[in-house]
Amino acid sequence: MKHLQWFPGHMTAAMRMMEENLKAVDGVIIVLDARAPFSSVNRKLDGLFKDKKILYVLNKCDLVEISDALSAVKKFREEGKSAVCVSANEKRTVDALYGALLALFKDKLERNKEKGIFKPMRVMVAGIPNTGKSTIINALSGGKKTQTGNKAGVTRGKQWVRLKDLELLDTPGTMPPAFDDQQSALRLAYIGSMNDANIDFNDLAFELLKELLVKYPELLKARYDIEGVKEPLDAMNAVCVRRGFLLKGGDYDYERCAAAVIDDFRKGRIGKIFLD
Ligand SMILES: Nc1nc2c(ncn2[C@@H]2O[C@H](COP(=O)(O)OP(=O)(O)O)[C@@H](O)[C@H]2O)c(=O)[nH]1
Ligand SMILES: [Mg+2]
Known part of the structure; x- marks a missing residue:
């Protein structure tokens, strides 16, 4: 990303x-x-x-x-x-x-x-x-x-x-002038503290799924009914299929998929997730 x-x-x-x-x-x-x-x-x-x-x-x-x-x-x-x-x-x-x-x-x-x-x-x-x-x-x-x-x-x-x-x-929110590591920056993006307008949601959802596949595979499985998925791209594809996020012609609609995954995470619908 x-x-x-x-x-x-x-x-x-x-x-x-x-x-x-x-x-x-x-x-x-x-x-x-x-x-x-x-x-x-x-x-x-x-x-x-x-x-x-x-x-x-x-x-x-x-x-x-x-x-x-x-x-x-x-x-x-x-x-x-x-x-x-x-x-x-x-x-x-x-x-x-x-x-x-x-x-x-x-x-x-x-x-x-x-x-x-x-x-x-x-x-x-x-x-x-x-x-x-x-x-x-x-x-x-x-x-x-x-x-x-x-x-x-x-x-x-x-x-x-x-x-x-x-x-x-x-007071208005203030961001640090720099981040120690990209991981923290990503987490702030997941939780909606970064300006979404500057963020590529496909990349963000991909990174979030990558992190969740390691830490909370059971929550992902329960939320999206996906079994045996190990890689974030496979998870994106599986969510597209499960949710019917498909374009005309049958290609995966990653944009809708990414928006749904990020929204689910932010609203707590994937489950209780601690990132740090
Ligand atoms: N789930 C949950 N949402 C909260 C909580 N506190 C605030 N929010 C939501 O977080 C969002 C940002 O809240 P806001 O008070 O505007 O944040 P600020 O930018 O720090 O002033 C809003 O959608 C709130 O409804 C909380 O304790 N739990
Ligand atoms: Mg405020």
């Missing part, structure tokens, strides 16, 4: 917005995708926020086995980082996230209270595109989206969402 492209230039404005707001925030939620929690870390953000309290949120945990989610969280914690598993659409986990945020700021909130200060902790919500940042803010705020308007030291027009003890700032 040709080298995946990404465009740091498009991310510059978002990075600048975050830098400008850095002074105004007490901490940061970095939202990761639980299907690829290590690939979806943007080290540039980790660097930007190095002096802030950071909570890593592995979101979309409904799309992976709970054991995979928990062992990923454990790895973050072993590095001394605060991390939690969340499914933005599951209230119980969103409540736990709120609890984890309060715990992160417990000392400061208590110190403020002793001084008679009752101002909310300000938290920026950052991460690569499509990890569920906006959904999490909506879930935390119960969809209220109480906007507190402009704040001193904050770029005009910024929308803060006020919760009881917290105030959240949504």
Whole structure:
């Protein structure tokens, strides 16, 4: 597959917005995708926020086995980082996230209270595109989206969402300027964090099937009713036959096949798949 492209230039404005707001925030939620929690870390953000309290949120945990989610969280914690598993659409986990945020700021909130200060902790919500940042803010705020308007030291027009003890700032997704390896870039493409417009879906589905044939052959077999397939091209062909993705004249319609496979994966229809 040709080298995946990404465009740091498009991310510059978002990075600048975050830098400008850095002074105004007490901490940061970095939202990761639980299907690829290590690939979806943007080290540039980790660097930007190095002096802030950071909570890593592995979101979309409904799309992976709970054991995979928990062992990923454990790895973050072993590095001394605060991390939690969340499914933005599951209230119980969103409540736990709120609890984890309060715990992160417990000392400061208590110190403020002793001084008679009752101002909310300000938290920026950052991460690569499509990890569920906006959904999490909506879930935390119960969809209220109480906007507190402009704040001193904050770029005009910024929308803060006020919760009881917290105030959240949504940010646009930002990609790392470079990837350690092509594997991580591919995984971000599978989960929809890359711009699909720059991606050849046939290649992407081929690479995804290659990976799944090794790691989750039983899920592929169950989803597409394909037996004894070892090679990704054979898997593409078998899916075309099973689903009737055929062109006039009987050739395989790889485009429809690829779109279906990627969509199935993204919606969790192939099963619970952990990529990292
Ligand atoms: N399955 C699942 N989908 C989610 C979850 N959180 C968000 N999404 C979906 O992921 C997509 C991107 O969410 P969005 O909040 O716009 O991401 P953002 O770009 O980080 O702000 C949307 O289609 C959401 O419905 C989750 O916990 N589980
Ligand atoms: Mg968003």
